[in-house]
Amino acid sequence: MAELQQERNVYDVLMERGLIKQTTHEQEIRELLGKEKVTFYIGFDPTADSLHVGHFMQIIVMMYMQKYGHKPIVLIGGGTGMVGDPSGRSDMRTMMTKEVIINNCNKFKETFSKFIDFSDGKAIIDNNADWLLELNYVDFIRTIGRHFSVNRMLTAECFKQRLETGLSFLEFNYMLMQSYDFLELHRRYNCKMQFGGDDQWSNILGGVDLVRREMGDQVYGMTFALLTTSEGKKMGKTQKGALWLDPNKTTPYEFYQYWRNVEDADVKTCLSMLTFLPMDEVNELASLKDAEINKAKEVLAYEVTKLVHSEEEAAKAQEAARALFSGGGNLQDVPKTQMPASAFEGEGMGIVSLIADLKLVSSKGDGFRTIEQGGLSIDDVKVTDTKLMVTKDLFKDGKILIKKGKKTFHLVELI
Structure with a gap:
């Protein structure tokens, strides 16, 4: 990673690239990340058999953190996936069978190994099914539920927006389960931070508060900006649906073409958040005007496709795209x-x-x-x-x- 300088604080790097949205304790988090190697976690519920580009934002953050010496815990939600996160939803998620959830969890594990170094204890992958599925409900409500105010929970954005359309008691439990994950990971691995998309803010606050109440320890939370266009629309949606990281669901060529075709106004955001290019280069590319901006889009498409699918696939996709734009050429990698x-x-x-x-x-x-x-x-x-x-x-x-x-x-x- 060209811009990696060990004397820099990873917090400053993430801030400079526009990734950080909210923090529970800004100054304390920056100091902590500067003075010690921190174990942190991000949770991923197995709602499909592939990760999508929204997850890739979180993966990029884990990669940055690991490159600066911090230890990621990839938490796969085999337990929380049984309930479904109401955050950002206008309706209840379709219930999945245990078999589907287990299959999706296994697919996720394969994908993460492409991006995160799990050798020699540099990172941990765990599944919250290991502790959530065996919980005694009455014990859980007595020890964990007593710390949660229903009044305060109902003010959380993830619940508030659902009150008119209907919020099931099943989903209402989700915040308790995710908060318990933080408590469990803090006990097991001395995990001090939880990261997530900004739609996870309420759940992260619940976890930070629970650890303090149960153990008297200070832990921290940080959310990241969701990947949106300059008009505020969520990126990563195509006519076929989500932009998947699995090449069998979204081909490397289709993946490349998505980034090659982003709006001019979104080039800097995507280069900043989804690549490891130095910010000097990002700013230079983003400053290109009119037809020249297409050069920046080619760099963006190549860099993101290289990270997700390999340098070889990125080169093939770029060659196919250039050949077609020039009127002919190799059709091998076209959808x-x-x-x-x-x-x-x-x-x-x-x-x-x-x-x-x-x-x-x-x-x-x-x-x-x-x-x-x-x-x-x-x-x-x-x-x-x-x-x-x-x-x-x-x-x-x-x-x-x-x-x-x-x-x-x-x-x-x-x-």
Whole structure:
């Protein structure tokens, strides 16, 4: 990491990069991180079988902390995942079976090993199922529940926004469980800090308070800015859904293209928060104007794809993107869907149905609008007829390249 200087305090580095949002004790935290190697934790509930780019923000923070000598605990929520975090939700999460949760936990473990060094005790990975699933409910409520004021809990943002639509008692327990995690990790590993996204602020405060009440020890909490656009919208959402870290769910090319296509105003935020480039270089790239800003977007896309998928995959994605933008070249790494030739026999398939099936558009209505506005082409020929039927004779060597707008490509291959 080019800018790593051991004499710098990691707190200052995270602050400079715009990552820190809130702290429980700002001055004390900065002093603590400057004078000793701190064990800290971030929790990840296994709500899917892959981590997504929102989690990657937390991973970047753990990587920075570890590079400055601090010890991360990756806490996988095999226990809290049984309940579901109401934070940032307008409705209750779908309940998952134990089997699904265990499978998701195992997938998470594989992913973290790509980013965090667990050798020689440099980091810890644990699962809160180990202590939460065996708790005696009455004992838990007597020892832990007595410390929580319902009145104060109801003022927490994660609960307050749900009171009108309905908050289940199941979800109401979540804050107690996450707070208990901090207590348990403090007992087991002398864990002194909990980090999380800013939507976790209320839960983190609960944990800090519980450790103080139960053990009389001072621990600390810090939240990080959520990755949002300059307009305040959460980043990492595509027409297909979340931007996943698993290459089987979001290909390296699709991942690269997402960052290559961010808005000009978001380039500095993404370079600051999602890469290890020195801030001098970040500021220089972000200052580029007009067409030159595309150079910065290429650097951003390459750097983030390299971190998540490897240098080799980042280079392949960049080469494929450049080739397509220049009109031709290697299609090997372009998103591809294989479809049976029989689907295009006879009258064939309607173009709107095809691009909707490929998820190039969000709906058939969106498909009609895209064509009417001149935003779709097949093999560089603009599609003007919304009722066009795609037949086998349109395929050259069994392939067609569909282009939506200026930047989205999809190869259809007959089988």
